[in-house]
Amino acid sequence: MFQGGFRRNGREWFSSLPACLLLLAVVLFSTSSDIHNQMLRGGEQLWSGYYKLRVDPVQPTCDPNVDIDAAVAEKLAEDASDQDPMAALLGEAEVDPDEVRLSIERSVENCRQSYESFENLQGKVTPGLELYRTIELFIADMIAIGLESQRFILLILVMLCAVTATLTRHHIAMRAMETRLDYRVSHTLQTVANAMLLGSSLMFRQSSVAAESSISTADLMLHNLWVIGFAALTLASLFRLMRPPQDLQDGGNLNKAFLAVPLYTVMCLISGSYFALIGHASGIGIYLGNMMALSDMFLNVGLYVWVGMMLKQTRLATLVFNVFRPWRMPPEMLAVVAVLVAAVPTAYTGASGIFVIAAGAVIYSELRAAGARRHLALAATAMSGSLGVVLRPCLLVVVIAYLNREVTTDELFGWGIWVFVLTAVMFSGVALTVNRQSNFNLAPASEALAPMFSALKQLVPYVLVISAVVLFYRLALDVSMDEFSAPRLLPVIMLAILVYEHFSLGSKKARAQTGVNHQGLEHSVRSATNDTTAEIGALLLLLGLSVSIGGVIERSHLMEIFPQAFDSAWAAMMLMVVILVLLGMIMDAFGAIILVSATVASVAYASGIHPVHFWMVTLVAFELGYLSPPVALNHLLTRQVVGEAEVLAAQNEGGSYYQRHERIIMPLIAMGISLILVAFVPLIFYS
Template identity: 85%
Template sequence: MSKGGFERSGLEWFSSLPACLLLLAVVIFSTSSDIHNQMLRGGEQLWSGYYKLRMDPVQPTCDPDPDIDAAVEAELAASAEADDPMAALLGAEEKDPADVRLAIERSVTDCREAHRSFENLQQQLSPGVKAYRAVELFIADLIAYGLESQRFILVVLVMLCAVTATLTRHHIAMRAMETRLDYTVSHTLQTIANAMLLGSSVIFRQSTLGSDTAVSSEELLLHNFWIVGFACLTLASLYRLLRVPRDLEPGGNLNKAFLAVPLYTVMCLISGTYFALIGHASGIGIYLGKMMELSDMFLNVGLYVWVGMMLKQTRLATLVFNVFRPWRMPPELLAVVAVLVAAVPTAYTGASGIFVIAAGAVIYSELRAAGARRHLALAATAMSGSLGVVLRPCLLVVVIAYLNREVTTDELFGWGIWVFLLTATMFALVALSVNRQSEFNLAPSSEAFPAMLQALKPLVPYVLVIAAVVLFYRLALDVGVDEFSAPRLLPVIMLAILVYEHVRLKNRKGRASGEVNHQGLERSLRGATNDTTAEIGALLLLLGLSVSIGGVIERSHIMETFPQSFDSTWSAMLLMVVILVVLGMIMDAFGAVILVTATVATIAYASGIHPIHFWMVTLVAFELGYLSPPVALNHLLTRQVVGEAEVLAAQQETGTFYQRHERIIMPLIAMGISLILVAFVPLLFYGG
């Protein structure tokens, strides 16, 4: 999870430029579907029956003016020649000439209608129709190509960014590499794990070719992409192993060195060893291949990270914080406001970990600038993405509804609002009551309110830019902002904001109060994509190996050791809470949802737990798991984005036990109480 060792230079676009183009391609392909729908509607409005004009009409081959009498005689003669003597013995009746004539007259009528339709279509095929049709069919082909290439884009993006994360030492681990021993142990195990991934992919390809099922060329090409990608990743980790940086401290402790091993490496070694022992060496490759079944979801994750990194390049977050500064809030209250405000963008980024990576650095720096102590700022940053995962249009909730027919997005989002209010209240109570170290003296409203209104003015252009993009999508493409359109609409909004800042601020020099210098459109986009490549590589590889760990749990039949149903919903819920928190500690959200759907959910339903109640508990339990040691993924991601130095500085601070561990304890108290209430209070009304 450390940065360094491979400083970016003019060669940075060799990784970030392809990643930028791939992410733009995903946006274009998904937007082209909206454009195509509108073109079909527009074509129907301009030319009635346009759907018939999309292809050149084929002239009918039938004769519209036949000799009906001759046709009747020919039909009767052909029927007489084909008569079977056995048919006569069985009482079969001869064809009635009147019926034959009627049938032929109907076919002639149909034939004439077909010719008239062909002539009408020929007349409607004007040059304008042909030009419009050419564009519409091109977009249709583009959409088809985009849908077919999604899996390949995902593989290339994952491998490209994973290699970048390896070269920049940016993978997610329990601690950074500080000594030579840390570095050697970490990269040795990374190389072994990457070689294991390569071998599993090769074996999976060979077993696929050796099966009786026909293998398509696209599937074979996908296998080759995985193999080439893992080969490059293995070489990258081997290169880093042989090129030891000079800035590392000599020596080291072996126990601490193992904590510097990336989480994806640990997951790979565990799952790879398990699959090898049971004689299923292709297991990792198979479960990584399952990522392709949800390729659009994982690509959306990449888009959300990109959106967050572009947000970090803008002044938007700083301007939002400027709105609250006139009130001179104590740090604890400002932390609460920051977490509450962060809930909305979290809902649009799909999962708490994604948001922490995308905007955690901005939140931490703004809280520290406002006077928040390090532990409080770290706690708020780690929890900044935990409240919004139940709000519309969170991608994680959409995946739950997609995988489980027992619930719908409307039901989950409807109850999610109440869960959000509960968790927000708990965090506010904990932050403002436990270890509050500041006086609660807000600025007078007569002083703060006018300053707040003044601080809102710089936000007006941003609101107008966002509104313009949203209105364009609504009016031109008939697309609103929801859980399905957000992944393709948000990158466009952020690009529009970057363009606005480029035009508005390019001639400004110096640093205004509370603002950051804008470095221009190209540098901002390049900086955002540079950060995105390493973060996507670390996150998506972790997501993929998390799916593999889910496969280990599934194949080991651990869940079958538990009762498949409980007589008491209270006992069932207690077990569900424990299992779900543990899964949240060791797996990412999307991989855990897939595993829970296949295993734990069925036990919960059979035990009488309502599906909506179960999934609300699941979401809160996952968030508690991401904040719980020993892994505490959201804290690791916080360290990833704010820097190792800040976390070490916080750990060296003195005080009571709570003060020295506030960044861990505060989120645990808030989410722990919330989980207990969400899990067990509803059972008072329907539990048995």
């Protein structure tokens, strides 16, 4: 009862609106940089020497009308009076009058040129230039504010959304809270973990203030915001513990109750206990503070989630599936098409887990509407983001290239295309051959082509809207759609699509023709942001604590028990595969990339494994880890977006062992075979 009321009222006013404003601010600040670059170029084209005209020219203070002969005589007289008598006795050379004259002549000439430049620049200062540079300097100030406030925006966004996720019971766990025992155990441990985070951040603040005699105001403010945020999170979890909802079942099992504890809580308890035992209680606060160094990356994650939630509010996914429906594809083939098509947006969202959160619900509902069985739809949803992480412009690949000078994005994306082809073939083969339960009776072309083209026509306006935004950025701001610009272009594209649907579907006539009950632009953005806040809170808090777990592994020197180099690249690769899959099981992609770059990568290079080959194996191994029990993060995210009821309904279905566990086994077979091939086949050619 309480939870629903909170979602309808408090969450929209106290969580979603600030989150929406923060995300829009990120887009605005990043776009203002592009605008400013264009204004500088435009200013130089309109007024030659604009870079000097950005501020009022200052009149020189030198004298351009100096009497050179008098100045030379005066200088020689000064030098003579200042000369040491002992130097004269020793016969040291006197000042050369010609050099003095040449020096003074050059100074006078420079002074005259300064006056000429001043008069020239002053003549160019017109009311039009003053207005132009006022706007340009205002945008420059906005960029400076944006760069300085990026860390604060991320911190506030994380804390705001984490509190929302706590109050709405939206954190990521192995299973949902069903009984009162589940609820008490989960929220008790959440409260303990949040109090641990609060204590660690307080200790980190105290040690930082004590260590630095003059800590900057910005750093002190960041420390204070961490403390305030974790205090609010602790109070939120304590409040939920004291106010259990009425819809919980009585009783419960203690072992199952522990599975209802959020993953971030488990990571916090493990890392916090370890740091406390080694006398480094501020450890969690330090590693969470390291998020600020990569604030732009984590803010991009939030933007991608927002983009996905706005995508859910549009008809775009439904219209894309409508293109394939006339062929009456069997569910297995449609699942393959869905996963292959999803690879492209996955590449723009940066990681498979982000894409599952962003678009998983759309893919699942469309597959179910097309007749796919629950297990097949769940398997395709969980794997929908796994194939595109090697394609341009995936943020993961950019982070790898940023942290490792041995590889470049061009090299990684170049080989990523072939890895994508391999994984696509493997998934297609498994889906269309293993446990195929449908007949392949496609509609004849004569019957399917006409409705397919009709469905394609409905996509044309969306293509035009997307093209218009991309072309505007390209022509007006000189920004192409790539791995660096995608985070700020995609929100604008989705907002443009929502605006288009607002006007094209808002009338009664349009609703009657399409059968779509469109609620309007404000409702769409508000609903998308409502979903975004809890998802960002659950995901970013998990990412932050994953970095802390990486710190535990790093500080415990666990990796040092392995050799620093292997005589055989094959032996090294076998160990690498095991380690990377295990890391994929327990850590998020970005935290794991940071840890691997600092530890495992150097061992692989020293053992003769090519850097590009190693990172291709790393990406595929991570994806297998995200699909592998006992954690299976992508399956947990799938359950989060499709609902616990759908997963339980699938688990209650009968059939053979494979049919009852198809959602887990099918992705494991496809990605497992792909990993073996990617890891060991290239070694044949260069090891």
